[in-house]
Amino acid sequence: MNIVVCVKYVPDATADRKFEDDNTVDRVGVDGLLSELDEYAVEQALQFREKREGEEITVTALTVGPEKAVDAVRKSLQMGADAGVHVVDDAIAGSDYLGTSLVLAKAIEKIKADTGADLVVCGMASTDASGSVVPAMLAERLGMPQVTLASVVESQGDQVRIKRDNEGSTEVIGATLPIVLSVTDQSGEARYPSFKGIMAAKKKPLETWSLTDLGLDADQVGLSVAYTQVEDTTARPPRTAGEIVTDEDGSGAGALVDFLASKKFI
């Protein structure tokens, strides 16, 4: 069995994230890393493998992104994934959800043709785009059941069950492998790479694919054919410093309530 984990390389949320002049996300000038939310996806893929002793299971980490995005795959290998694939091509730059999901789907199909892809695991959202749409789009493109936003994952044989928090309820969703799964940050803490894992990662297979390798043309993806266009990006003006009082002998509550009343909240 082969598990594919989709991992995204994103600008660090604690750095000053910004945009390029063409309104695309600056993915080069800002330090990047494996999206924290995709660490949970790697973790669940590894647990899936570990719970099935005796079965031959490989976990392949897949990323679509610029040169530096290979770091996301490397980190996944250090955590314990067996193989890595990095799809990189200048023509992919500036792709929107439709473009990105197309490239990912083609790459998954290629892996599937080579070694199979019984389980595709994604994070709940990328920390830069926060769309939470790519996993559903992959399910649509691949014609696989969509079992997304799992806070708990359980499986037996080819049956998978998850718990999913919906608006007003918690649901249990069931499906039969192969599936596209996405997991939330409630699904269980992700492991840190061990020293042994870091050393072992250096010897693991890591392939680099271009659009041609996927049978895609440059004019099918990227900024120029995106289905959406960003017209303008503006840094939010910093909030003007508010009034801060120190609570002494109960003065804080009074000041707070006076403020709320002055704003007509009471």
Added chain:
Amino acid sequence: MSEVLVVIDHADGEVKKPTYELLTIARRLGEPAAVFFGSPDQGDAVAEKVKKYGAAKVYVIDDAQIKGYLVAPKAEALEQLVKQLAEKTSPAAVLLPSTFENKEVAGRLAIKLGSGLITDAVDVAEGGLTTQSVFAGNYTVQAKVTTGTPIITVKPNSAAPEEAEGAAAVEAFAATISDVAKTAQVVATQPRQSTGRPELTEAAIVVSGGRGTGGNFEPVEGFADSLGAAVGASRAAVDSGWMPHAFQVGQTGKTVSPQLYVANGISGAIQHRAGMQTSKTIVAVNKDPEAPIFELVDFGVVGDLHTVLPAATEKVKERKG
């Protein structure tokens, strides 16, 4: 005028406020047509509600063969509806309330229709120019769908609902759901218990608690109730098991954009800010004057929430009489 499809947000036929916000927004783009996934028995009652906000039509899609499966059937039904309408005039847009489920429906629909998708808009202007708040609220982005029928998911509190009389003509739409769409099955559903407080994402006021509560949410809840507010929590409070995940505000919880947000015992980490930074007025109570949350506030109290909040609750009650 082209129709603008608005997917109704409801719980068992009870129409929720974001529906009226979307109908208001839809009028800027064309003629609002509401789409009701639910029991046909409730169609007329729902139509009565959306009529007041300008819905010219209400497409009722019986959810009997839809609700037992995750996401895919809804996308299929919407695809068929859009394609049927396109035989006359293409719909001007499809608007959905921005919930996790609807974003996934929108994603699949975008692929089916070959249409551009914009998620989590906080405004949509005439001509379809959307506004989004990104990078934890540090940037505002304006974007447009350039290909296909624009599919836009819109966050709660993005517009003030404005009444307008609509015909609200009810029309049943029979969707054909394929077997491939029925492969992820809803095996069990457990409704969450209502707290009797306003819904977090819709509330005008949200009062939240974090690790600083030390696990005692009574002061937070008491203050919230005095203001008629919803209660929220930081992830630290949720991870500690003090509050259910449904109350989490932030990147991996709910995004709220209320008139007033009160953060108590919350440090203001970037992931928390991502869920509340666009609140109109921000207030914090924190005993650490260096807490980053104070960078965001309109008003802050450096103090212990366990003494400040109960005293403030009493004062609010006194004022309200």
